Amino acid sequence: MKKKQRRSQRRSNDYQGICRLDKLKPGCRGRIRRHRGKGAIRRRLLDLGLVPETTVAVICVAPLNDPILLKLETDQIALRKQEAALIEIEMLPKDSI
Amino acid sequence: MKAENSYFDYAAPVFDKNMQKQISKTRPLVVLAGQQNSGKSTLFNMLTGANQHIANYPGVTVDKKSGIYRHNKIRIDVVDLPGTYSLTSFSLEERVARDFLFSSHPDVVVNVVDAANLKRSMFLTLQLLEAGFLPVLALNMIDVASRRGLIIDKNRLEDCLGIRVIPTIGRKQQGKKALKNIIGQMITGEIKSKPLCMQYENIEPLLDFIEKKLSGYQQNSADYPLRWLAIQILEGDEDAKKYVRNLLKDDDSFLSGISSEKIAFEKKHGFDISDYIAGCREKTAADIIKKCVSAPTNANQLTSTVTFTEKIDKVLLNRVLAPLFLLAVVYIIYDLSIIRGYHLTQYTWPLLASMRNMIAGLLPDAGLLTDPFLRSFALWIIDSVITLLNYVPIFFILFGLIAILEDTGYMARIAFIMDKLFHRYGLHGQSTLPFILAGVFAGGCAVPGVMAAKAIPDEQSRMATILTVPFMNCMAKIPLYTLIVNIYFADHKSWAMLFISTITIITALGVARLLTITVINKMPKAPFVMALPAYHLPTIGSVLRRALERVWIYMKKVGTIVVVVAVVIFVLLRWPGINKQQSLEYQNQMEQAEDVFYTKIGANNIYMNQISGDNLLILLNYYNDYKRALFASGGGKRKLAVDRKFRLRNDLFYSLIKPGQDKDAKKISRAFKKLYSKRKRFRRKMKEERILSSFLGMTGKTLEPVTRVAGFNWKINVALLSSFAARESSVATLGVLFRKGAEDNLTLEQRMDNEGKAKGFTSLNALALMLFFALYPPCLATSIMIKVQTQSYKWMFFSIIFPTTLGLIVAGLAYSAGSFLNITGIWMMCLFYGTALAVTFALGFLKNKN
Ligand SMILES: Nc1nc2c(ncn2[C@@H]2O[C@H](COP(=O)(O)OP(=O)(O)O)[C@@H](O)[C@H]2O)c(=O)[nH]1
Numbered sequence: 001m002k003k004k005q006r007r008s009q010r011r012s013n014d015y016q017g018i019c020r021l022d023k024l025k026p027g028c029r030g031r032i033r034r035h036r037g038k039g040a041i042r043r044r045l046l047d048l049g050l051v052p053e054t055t056v057a058v059i060c061v062a063p064l065n066d067p068i069l070l071k072l073e074t075d076q077i078a079l080r081k082q083e084a085a086l087i088e089i090e091m092l093p094k095d096s097i
Numbered sequence: 098m099k100a101e102n103s104y105f106d107y108a109a110p111v112f113d114k115n116m117q118k119q120i121s122k123t124r125p126l127v128v129l130a131g132q133q134n135s136g137k138s139t140l141f142n143m144l145t146g147a148n149q150h151i152a153n154y155p156g157v158t159v160d161k162k163s164g165i166y167r168h169n170k171i172r173i174d175v176v177d178l179p180g181t182y183s184l185t186s187f188s189l190e191e192r193v194a195r196d197f198l199f200s201s202h203p204d205v206v207v208n209v210v211d212a213a214n215l216k217r218s219m220f221l222t223l224q225l226l227e228a229g230f231l232p233v234l235a236l237n238m239i240d241v242a243s244r245r246g247l248i249i250d251k252n253r254l255e256d257c258l259g260i261r262v263i264p265t266i267g268r269k270q271q272g273k274k275a276l277k278n279i280i281g282q283m284i285t286g287e288i289k290s291k292p293l294c295m296q297y298e299n300i301e302p303l304l305d306f307i308e309k310k311l312s313g314y315q316q317n318s319a320d321y322p323l324r325w326l327a328i329q330i331l332e333g334d335e336d337a338k339k340y341v342r343n344l345l346k347d348d349d350s351f352l353s354g355i356s357s358e359k360i361a362f363e364k365k366h367g368f369d370i371s372d373y374i375a376g377c378r379e380k381t382a383a384d385i386i387k388k389c390v391s392a393p394t395n396a397n398q399l400t401s402t403v404t405f406t407e408k409i410d411k412v413l414l415n416r417v418l419a420p421l422f423l424l425a426v427v428y429i430i431y432d433l434s435i436i437r438g439y440h441l442t443q444y445t446w447p448l449l450a451s452m453r454n455m456i457a458g459l460l461p462d463a464g465l466l467t468d469p470f471l472r473s474f475a476l477w478i479i480d481s482v483i484t485l486l487n488y489v490p491i492f493f494i495l496f497g498l499i500a501i502l503e504d505t506g507y508m509a510r511i512a513f514i515m516d517k518l519f520h521r522y523g524l525h526g527q528s529t530l531p532f533i534l535a536g537v538f539a540g541g542c543a544v545p546g547v548m549a550a551k552a553i554p555d556e557q558s559r560m561a562t563i564l565t566v567p568f569m570n571c572m573a574k575i576p577l578y579t580l581i582v583n584i585y586f587a588d589h590k591s592w593a594m595l596f597i598s599t600i601t602i603i604t605a606l607g608v609a610r611l612l613t614i615t616v617i618n619k620m621p622k623a624p625f626v627m628a629l630p631a632y633h634l635p636t637i638g639s640v641l642r643r644a645l646e647r648v649w650i651y652m653k654k655v656g657t658i659v660v661v662v663a664v665v666i667f668v669l670l671r672w673p674g675i676n677k678q679q680s681l682e683y684q685n686q687m688e689q690a691e692d693v694f695y696t697k698i699g700a701n702n703i704y705m706n707q708i709s710g711d712n713l714l715i716l717l718n719y720y721n722d723y724k725r726a727l728f729a730s731g732g733g734k735r736k737l738a739v740d741r742k743f744r745l746r747n748d749l750f751y752s753l754i755k756p757g758q759d760k761d762a763k764k765i766s767r768a769f770k771k772l773y774s775k776r777k778r779f780r781r782k783m784k785e786e787r788i789l790s791s792f793l794g795m796t797g798k799t800l801e802p803v804t805r806v807a808g809f810n811w812k813i814n815v816a817l818l819s820s821f822a823a824r825e826s827s828v829a830t831l832g833v834l835f836r837k838g839a840e841d842n843l844t845l846e847q848r849m850d851n852e853g854k855a856k857g858f859t860s861l862n863a864l865a866l867m868l869f870f871a872l873y874p875p876c877l878a879t880s881i882m883i884k885v886q887t888q889s890y891k892w893m894f895f896s897i898i899f900p901t902t903l904g905l906i907v908a909g910l911a912y913s914a915g916s917f918l919n920i921t922g923i924w925m926m927c928l929f930y931g932t933a934l935a936v937t938f939a940l941g942f943l944k945n946k947n
């Protein structure tokens with residue numbers, strides 16, 4: 001289990017690709033590309049500042065593995081993986097966090 | 098509950114009458130708007146001082162805080178809105194905030210922003226500008242901002258936005274004068290703002306087109322700014338669309354035309370119009386921040402600097418430490434409020450008891466066997482109110498601790514930690530607070546629990562929370578549990594208590610899941626998206642204020658209901674009452690007892706004159722008061738004071754009930770105490786018979802065949818029925834019904850035990866009773882709160898009938914299974930616990946088809 005995780009982490013570090021926000025590991029950063037959600041949830045996410053082109057980092061995952069805690073500039077935003085999956089991001093190189 | 102309560106409905110021509118009444122204002126109105134935790138309430142308190150008032154917004158149960166202050170001899174109304182991120186509606190509270198802004202036509206909107214997080218706040222500010230409000234920007238928390246090294250150019254910000262900006266530190270009351278001055282000048286019109294008009298380059302022609310079209314329809318151009326309306330339509334706001342459809346008399350061609358424009362835009366640019374609009378706002382906000390705020394580090398790098406809050410979160414949200422810390426917090430709440438608070442009531446109870454005795458002294462005196470109506474009625478009401486007041490210290494501590502949790506920002510983290518578990522069962526991370534308030538483990542009250550559920554943005558989860566919160570162990574359930582455990586599970590006390598305090602949350606989760614996949618499965622759901630506030634140190638003032646506010650609301654709401662209900666139960670327990678013949682018989686018996694008394698003391702007793710005739714009754718009541726006062730004094734030194742007081746009241750009587758060496762007095766004392774307990778016995782017997790022949794008693798008897806499946810006899814039925822009115826009365830009613838032996842100073846425990854053994858009431862029956870009591874419907878006060886929160890009688894009745902049925906089935910099953918297997922209560926308890934745990938666990942894996 002641990003090994004697998006480490007391997008996938010390495011892979012995700014090498015590959016600066018596009019993925020869903022819920023796949024981002026704690027400590028990693030990404031730039032929001034677009035929202036796949038519609039209606040109220042989309043507006044809420046936009047209101048909270050999860051706007052395309054902004055950079056987010058994942059601070060941590062809740063003890064039961066869901067929701068995740070994001071960092072957006074100085075804000076902390078919690079959202080379930082279910083909703084995070086609606087946000088498409090571009091992974092950024094992992095800085096010092 | 099209905100989503101139609103939106104601001105567009107309030108607009109002319111379909112103005113809501115309630116709102117209209119509310120907003121027919123005579124004084125200038127100032128409204129505080131801003132995001133959660135930006136410091137609105139702090140500034141509100143700063144402006145109004147103690148001069149404030151909490152009510153509800155019309156039709157919904159969101160608290161509306163309003164207050165008044167004087168400035169240059171004008172009285173100014175201030176309203177503190179619920180927190181809003183934007184003028185779009187997400188939660189009930191946000192909808193209310195928006196509705197109020199639009200319908201109240203405020204003279205001044207004070208936009209409270211968190212200076213340490215200005216960019217996020219700009220969203221609302223820009224929307225307020227767009228919607229035609231000319232806000233004053235209260236740049237709050239500049240102390241935090243400067244601590245972070247942010248320097249905000251106030252003048253530049255004023256120029257950029259075209260509105261006035263006032264730096265404030267709400268916590269230290271700084272900026273109060275400047276804010277009041279500017280508000281005053283805005284009201285008198287001395288200040289003219291030239292607000293920023295945001296441009297949306299790519300869609301300006303489209304906005305123009307919509308504005309032109311609508312301008313012909315909206316009669317009163319002041320209703321909604323057309324540009325704002327146009328933007329809302331392009332953003333796809335459902336309420337706005339509905340409003341426009343109404344305006345255009347159901348002509349859909351215009352809106353569908355807009356839809357195709359939107360699709361064309363998306364094809365051309367590769368992204369959605371609403372994304373574009375949000376992007377433009379974001380860019381404008383970023384521009385403003387760049388111009389006006391200088392930060393120590395590059396703002397873009399902020400995601401990679403670690404803040405203080407994050408450092409704390411590293412520990413408190415750590416996978417291993419988080420649950421431990423959470424448990425510790427809940428335990429501390431439990432210990433401080435329930436255990437210590439209960440301890441505190443030992444000091445407040447004598448106060449209440451002596452107050453009761455004082456009032457009792459003012460009422461007409463007690464009769465020999467039956468009391469004057471006024472006396473029994475008034476005492477009944479006072480007793481009900483006192484039981485409630487007795488909880489005030491506990492609630493004060495509980496609410497204070499909750500306020501601390503909220504102010505520090507940890508409450509939001511609890512929701513974050515618990516969301517996964519709750520979500521599994523159809524609840525929401527924010528269900529935690531209602532459950533804690535209602536008493537997860539032991540001690541709480543379902544009324545504030547149900548009230549707190551309104552903060553849950555997800556309608557389905559909110560309903561599931563409201564319906565399961567009454568399962569928690571409220572303060573009033575505990576006396577019955579204690580009683581039963583002490584009698585029937587005395588050997589396994591701590592296990593039984595553990596069972597009670599955890600079975601409730603287990604069943605609540607299971608039931609919540611069952612409800613969300615059945616009855617309420619069609620209700621709209623909302624995602625869990627929440628900004629977690631930075632950690633703050635709470636201030637004593639705000640914590641005290643919040644705790645007092647909540648205690649006051651609780652007392653007002655519960656208090657009125659308790660009084661009304663007490664009246665009803667009084668009637669139901671008293672009428673039609675016992676017949677004349679029966680009461681004559683008791684009178685005869687009492688007379689005989691008196692005769693015995695007089696013979697015993699001897700005809701030539703020197704005190705004969707002082708205690709014959711009416712004096713005997715006075716002496717009986719005197720002794721009764723004395724015993725009560727002794728009991729209320731709580732013993733110790735205060736006992737001496739009681740003695741002194743009663744000697745002062747009637748020296749002779751005192752020497753009779755506490756005779757020294759005086760032979761005649763001794764004789765009287767001995768005989769008198771016998772007479773006293775006989776009278777007490779007759780009164781109890783009459784009371785029991787009265788209950789048996791009362792409406793409630795008859796109902797209890799009628800229900801016996803049904804409740805027998807769970808092993809309840811009519812006495813228990815009556816206790817359960819009256820406990821629906823107020824939980825705490827269950828033990829009191831049982832106390833009356835299991836009266837045999839009370840004269841011999843046996844405790845209720847012993848009496849119930851004796852009678853139980855005679856009638857075959859075993860620990861299995863006791864278990865069934867406990868289970869039923871755990872699942873038993875909410876008390877009346879809670880039921881009414883459920884009606885208020887759900888805005889529907891249907892759900893109120895559901896919340897009563899469903900748990901009753903469930904409780905009877907569960908208690909019946911446990912009872913018959915136990916009887917069939919021929920095991921004792923404690924073994925059945927274990928069996929039941931295992932089964933409940935397994936069922937709930939399994940339910941957690943059930944997928945919701947929705
Ligand atoms: N440091 C600091 N804290 C503040 C200031 N104003 C308010 N607070 C704190 O911020 C927290 C949230 O304030 P509150 O008025 O409840 O915010 P609301 O949600 O907008 O009503 C409270 O703990 C306040 O004590 C301020 O100017 N400086």
Ligand SMILES: [Mg+2]
Pocket residue numbers: 137138
């Ligand atoms: Mg507030």
